[in-house]
Amino acid sequence: MKIKFIHTADIHLGSRFNNASFPGDIAKIRRQEMWSTFHDIVSLAHKEKVDFLFISGDLFESELITLGDLKRINEAFKSIQDTQILITPGNHDTYGEKSPYKLISWSENVNIFKAQELSLIEFTDLNTNIYGFAWSEKYISNEFRYNMDPLDKDKNNILMLHGDIYNKKSNYFPIDKNYLKKLSFDYVALGHVHKPDIQENGIVYPGSPEPLDFGEIGSHGVILGQLQDSRVQTKFITMSKRQFLNEELYLHPEMTYQEIINIIQSYHGRERNLYRLSLLGLVDSDIDMDQVINDVNKEFYYIEINNQVEPDYDLDKIMNQNSDNIIGLFIKEMRKKDLEDIEVKNALYLGLQALLKEKV
Incomplete structure (x- = not known):
């Protein structure tokens, strides 16, 4: 069965750009533009009639997001009821004891991974299994390992992680890329790295849809993909208002x-x-x-x-x-x-x- 999806991460809604070199008036405009791009992503999901919207961590800044912001996010998600939204909380939007994720009742089509261990959410009507991992603390130095039953090869199998495949000594959930390949997921929806990087074997960082500073040069956007019979096709869609x-x-x-x-x-x-x-x-x-x-x-x-x-x-x-x-x-x-x-x-x-x- 063919499924269609959008993969994004590191949206960082609520960011104040406290460490940015540009002045406060531009920071204010950038915050507004990040919200606008978030809504553009939701609109793209509606336009493309995608089955899934994958958000691989850092949807917002936990320390800065407001209740009004959360309701605004949820209202946007509610507007695309035919799209299942999967969220793996990252190091900036952890699912801990005081997580903002717990402050509201989310729309029925929003699925949030809540455990700091690999979990499975099944979508039998779409013949798809999605595995995810939620951060509950700001740092994770233990390397990722798969601790679940064998994959059902008759289904689409997708893994969502927020972590670092480039540095095995990282404090931000190190992930061994070669190990990921051996797991044979059809698609690995990664987050944490803000530059887009489409690796082989369907291992993908979409990058942040809006760049945050001068360390994030070039085009920024989301991944539009489709998966059928273990074959994945992806297309990078530019979304950012500025570079x-x-x-x-x-x-x-x-x-x-x-x-x-x-x-x-x-x-x-x-x-x-x-x-x-x-x-x-x-x-x-x-x-x-x-x-x-x-x-x-x-x-x-x-x-x-x-x-x-x-x-x-x-x-x-x-x-x-x-x-x-x-x-x-x-x-x-x-x-x-x-x-x-x-x-x-x-x-x-x-x-x-x-x-x-x-x-x-």
Whole structure:
């Protein structure tokens, strides 16, 4: 029997972005956009008429989510009654003694794994068995092991886990990828890692549908999949409202002020995405890079610029203009050293910057 599903994780509703570099007004907008994307996922489930919506942990932030937020989530789930929703609580939305999951009565189509051990939920009408594991504490250092009866190969068998397949010493539920393969589940719906990663054997991290910071660059979304006769097909669907992008731009001394401005302003999606830009290389010493940065800032929705460019000084010209003062003497002494040495060159440029600024 064929089943159709959406797989998501790490939505982090309620996040306050306390450790983010961007300001509070943008953080507020990002919180609203995360909610909007959550509703978009529910709408996609309705549009695609999926049988299952898998949420592999960190649906929300337990310490920040409100009762009103929980009711809003539940109302959205209730709107897709024909879709069974499976939730495996993770390290940010643990199913412990004071779990927010216990504060409301969830819609009949919502199925929450509640035990910190592998459990089974059967859907006989869809010929599907779904296995899941709930976190009840913030850290789990014990490696995952399968402790259930043998899989019924006549059914679709899906495993939902929130953990780390990349680090066997992780405190966030280490999972041995090779061990997972041997278990022969038809699909393994993982969560915890915020970057999408579709491994072989149907082992999949969908990533967070909305990126949270500059450590989560690139496209973000959900997995739309279907499973039939142990054959799984998946498609990544982009959902995020914005992207975080890290860029490097190398400048050279022949570039004019306006050319530098034009290149920076040519970045795609500058009115929507969040950029972190490193400026490298050499520029004409007469170009005011602070003014460049000021001019381009207003052209971006959000940009952080790390200015590492060095001024390209015409040493002969400066020597001729300052032969009788400390600037000329400084250049003369520095030229006795190896100017190909990056540390010597940096010392020369830093010294010149300071001396020329004093002269002005």
